Amino acid sequence: MNSLVRASKQALQNAARSYASRGAGGERDVVPRKVAILGAAGGIGQPLSLLMKMSPHVTNLALYDIAGTPGVAADVSHMNTIAKVKGFAGEDQLHEALEGSDVVIIPAGVPRKPGMTRDDLFKINASIVQGLIKACGEACPKALLNIISNPVNSTVPIAAETLKAMGVYDPKRLFGVTTLDLVRARTFYADAIGVDVNSVDVPVVGGHAGTTILPLFSQARHQGQAQKELSAEEIDALTKRTQDGGTEVVQAKAGKGSATLSMAYAGALFADSCLRGLNGTAQTSEYSMVQSEVTSCPFFASKVRLGPSGAEEILGLGELNELEQKGLDVAIAELTASVEKGVKFAKDGSL
Ligand SMILES: NC(=O)c1ccc[n+]([C@@H]2O[C@H](COP(=O)([O-])OP(=O)(O)OC[C@H]3O[C@@H](n4cnc5c(N)ncnc54)[C@H](O)[C@@H]3O)[C@@H](O)[C@H]2O)c1
Numbered sequence: 001m002n003s004l005v006r007a008s009k010q011a012l013q014n015a016a017r018s019y020a021s022r023g024a025g026g027e028r029d030v031v032p033r034k035v036a037i038l039g040a041a042g043g044i045g046q047p048l049s050l051l052m053k054m055s056p057h058v059t060n061l062a063l064y065d066i067a068g069t070p071g072v073a074a075d076v077s078h079m080n081t082i083a084k085v086k087g088f089a090g091e092d093q094l095h096e097a098l099e100g101s102d103v104v105i106i107p108a109g110v111p112r113k114p115g116m117t118r119d120d121l122f123k124i125n126a127s128i129v130q131g132l133i134k135a136c137g138e139a140c141p142k143a144l145l146n147i148i149s150n151p152v153n154s155t156v157p158i159a160a161e162t163l164k165a166m167g168v169y170d171p172k173r174l175f176g177v178t179t180l181d182l183v184r185a186r187t188f189y190a191d192a193i194g195v196d197v198n199s200v201d202v203p204v205v206g207g208h209a210g211t212t213i214l215p216l217f218s219q220a221r222h223q224g225q226a227q228k229e230l231s232a233e234e235i236d237a238l239t240k241r242t243q244d245g246g247t248e249v250v251q252a253k254a255g256k257g258s259a260t261l262s263m264a265y266a267g268a269l270f271a272d273s274c275l276r277g278l279n280g281t282a283q284t285s286e287y288s289m290v291q292s293e294v295t296s297c298p299f300f301a302s303k304v305r306l307g308p309s310g311a312e313e314i315l316g317l318g319e320l321n322e323l324e325q326k327g328l329d330v331a332i333a334e335l336t337a338s339v340e341k342g343v344k345f346a347k348d349g350s351l
């Protein structure tokens with residue numbers, strides 16, 4: 001059972017207990033942790049706020065957006081879970097929202113419409129992310145930054161360069177959130193072979209756009225008896241579906257945005273792991289796009305061990321089969337170009 005499912009069950013049990021005792025209260029041994037969500041009134045931001053309010057690891061939840069957060073905060077704050085919630089709206093309140101944060105989650109920015117690539121969002125989202133990261137560098141330079149805003153392949157290097165220019169960059173504390181790719185790969189793979197999805201592990205490495213998303217099905221693991229062996233064609237189809245998962249949702253939403261609910265779930269899983277790492281919980285790891293020497297690309301998503309100082313160890317890729325090796329070469333070339341684009345924007349503002 002993953003930690004968020006466990007946390008949700010725990011939160012529901014706590015809720016039932018608290019209702020039964022009419023708020024009599026109970027002693028809890030919780031490390032005080034503040035989480036800020038930037039873009040909290042958006043499609044991802046709202047369900048993510050709900051899920052972080054359910055996390056047993058969050059004691060203080062700051063919900064920031066350019067508008068709309070007082071309502072989201074008032075709503076979420078009525079949930080009888082431990083986090084104290086406060087809404088912040090508009091740039092004047094951004095620093096206050098960020099101060100003291102242990103983890104900052106950033107789903108601010110515009111989503112895709114059908115026919116667009118994630119890179120088409122660069123022109124708008126690059127500046128949004130840069131502005132928010134500057135504020136993080138000033139108000140909470142030690143926080144773990146979880147970047148969701150697309151194109152992640154460029155917004156993460158933008159964040160790194162921005163923090164470097166401010167003299168506060170710590171590569172261990174900057175993460176591009178690629179968890180949704182793993183969530184999708186696990187779901188699709190479990191369905192395809194007919195096993196319990198909770199028993200499935202599929203590594204997904206590289207970046208977060210098209211062919212930079214590289215699921216390693218040769219390393220997939222599961223428990224229980226699979227109902228089916230997959231052919232090379234079926235693995236190929238699963239790979240493509242994982243790479244196009246975001247587009248599948250964009251098309252289905254037909255102009256009303258991209259993945260929000262599954263992303264909120266994935267973002268909450270990742271942030272929850274960051275908090276457990278900060279709290280020193282042993283064996284906490286996630287896949288994430290970080291500054292990396294695993295390949296020639298300076299930012300790359302692979303398995304990362306999380307601890308009190310953030311990304312404490314970046315693990316290698318393991319053995320790849322021939323097709324995956326070819327996929328890796330393609331991914332590195334495209335990802336490197338997106339990283340360079342982000343670095344250039346951060347240095348000279350060129351779009
Ligand atoms: N990493 C991933 O796997 C993943 C998955 C899904 C979506 N995304 C990306 O997440 C982003 C948000 O998607 P969404 O569906 O929630 O969009 P949305 O439009 O519903 O919400 C975005 C929110 O950001 C806010 N915002 C805009 N500028 C801001 C600023 N300067 N400061 C604070 N908030 C600001 C908006 O007011 C809005 O509430 C998009 O870029 C999307 O592509 C990434």
Ligand SMILES: O=C(O)C[C@H](O)C(=O)O
Pocket residue numbers: 111112118150180208245246247249250258259
């Ligand atoms: O596809 C998108 O534009 C949103 C997100 O990156 C996703 O993978 O769902």
